[in-house]
Amino acid sequence: MTDPFATRRRLGRPRKIPEPEAVTPVATPAPARSPERHALDLALTDYRTPCADDDRFLQDRIPHDTGQALSALCSKCRARPACAAYATTEGPKAGYWAGTPYGDSRRPGTKQR
């Protein structure tokens, strides 16, 4: 008959495994946003802007006639004041914001197509 405790004796007394330390979840702070960005977020909460899903607003270089069309869309947008404040403050690197091109199309010497 085999000894059912032989293996246990060979291994010795079981070591006490320490209890894992309680991990306190740490809240990740949200990135700081400017008041202008916050105001723009609020303005867009329940409003679908004319620029939504329109890739022309994302272009670096905006042809003149396209710029006029985009400006007409912006003039109908009720989020325009908040959009203009955000763009003026943050200075986006590209795109068309509140009727104004930003990025490459604003650089001196850049030709509009």
Ligand code: SF4
């Ligand atoms: S004003 Fe700003 S949010 Fe409104 S359509 Fe123009 S770019 Fe979009």
